[in-house]
Amino acid sequence: MARLVIDLDSLANNARRLRDYCEGRGLTMLPVLKGAGFDAEVARIARDAGGAVPAAAHPFGVQAVHEALGERAVLLTMPPCSRAEAIVAHAYRSFVSEPAAIRALSLGAQQAGMFHEVVLFVDVGDLREGCLPAQLSGILREAVSLEHDLFRVAGLATNFGCLTGLRPSHEAMECMDLLAAEAARILGRTPDVLSLGGSILLPWMAEHRLPACATELRLGETLLLGHFQDEHVPVAGLTPDPVLLEGEVLEVARKPTSRDGAYGPNALGELNRPQDRGERLRALLDFGVLDTKPWELSCRTPGVEYVGATSNYAVFDVESADPVPKPGDRLLFSMGYEALARAFHSRYLERRHTAALAGIS
Numbered sequence: 001m002a003r004l005v006i007d008l009d010s011l012a013n014n015a016r017r018l019r020d021y022c023e024g025r026g027l028t029m030l031p032v033l034k035g036a037g038f039d040a041e042v043a044r045i046a047r048d049a050g051g052a053v054p055a056a057a058h059p060f061g062v063q064a065v066h067e068a069l070g071e072r073a074v075l076l077t078m079p080p081c082s083r084a085e086a087i088v089a090h091a092y093r094s095f096v097s098e099p100a101a102i103r104a105l106s107l108g109a110q111q112a113g114m115f116h117e118v119v120l121f122v123d124v125g126d127l128r129e130g131c132l133p134a135q136l137s138g139i140l141r142e143a144v145s146l147e148h149d150l151f152r153v154a155g156l157a158t159n160f161g162c163l164t165g166l167r168p169s170h171e172a173m174e175c176m177d178l179l180a181a182e183a184a185r186i187l188g189r190t191p192d193v194l195s196l197g198g199s200i201l202l203p204w205m206a207e208h209r210l211p212a213c214a215t216e217l218r219l220g221e222t223l224l225l226g227h228f229q230d231e232h233v234p235v236a237g238l239t240p241d242p243v244l245l246e247g248e249v250l251e252v253a254r255k256p257t258s259r260d261g262a263y264g265p266n267a268l269g270e271l272n273r274p275q276d277r278g279e280r281l282r283a284l285l286d287f288g289v290l291d292t293k294p295w296e297l298s299c300r301t302p303g304v305e306y307v308g309a310t311s312n313y314a315v316f317d318v319e320s321a322d323p324v325p326k327p328g329d330r331l332l333f334s335m336g337y338e339a340l341a342r343a344f345h346s347r348y349l350e351r352r353h354t355a356a357l358a359g360i361s
Contacts (some may be wrong), residue, residue, distance in 0.1 A: 012045045014223050016050075022219075029218075038065070079105065092117065099142050105151065120139060128163040130159075139216060148248065158197035160196075271349055
């Protein structure tokens, strides 16, 4: 069966390197496990080597992290009002923008008798979650009015490069600096947290400085992949691709690359008449789009080329593969971020954790 091969030692190295990089700039790192789903071993490594209980991006994820580590975690996604009590039970912090959610969490903390803090999310250009800068003062004043012994406003947060791909900029950083000063006036204290995300900030930080008010960097993609897309990451010693996808070859056959006839949408709704390259040797593997993003994979065996995929199969051209695989062989693939995230969330992939230092196999 197809499976993820997760090198916990390499993940620990990446977490330590990123933690040290942040600490050298007066920041704490908040490890983000959005891409790793609910994996308990990855959560443990992120906490132990990264220096902080990680953030999860789903209410069920924060519950899983709490149960795996025995301590409440951070909920990164906007909290649904309907799950406020459960969120307080499993998370000591959540990121918010809606007054209704703030009211629900304040009440939930009071009823549960458990401390909870909120960080107000501000949208400075990515156009996903967060209030607009002009709305912050009003929302913050209402949040302050809801504070009590078990509930407080910890600070502000924003993100870059998630929905629109908008890059960090001096203008955005100046905006956050001004908003932090405004928050301090309303709170009557310096905010404990000014949280910036995500890995897209690392290439920017190679040439620019973050505002002095920044306290926290949220990092997930670079932790899990050991790199950020094709950009320079100014963190020495990262281990690339600590998580690999391993698929089993089910069939190897020489087949035509195209057929005459009428073509329509394939099983995924794609209109893509194949190019006629004559007969080629092809391998059928035991994963598909339900498990990962097959066209984002890079095979560790030279000469293996992606052809196409359906829900449960992926087809690769192995005409030039060295060595040529046979049925029963296993091929290893490195993944992009979306491929990795889909794989961690697949119900059909097995997982093999390896860690020479921790004795896990």
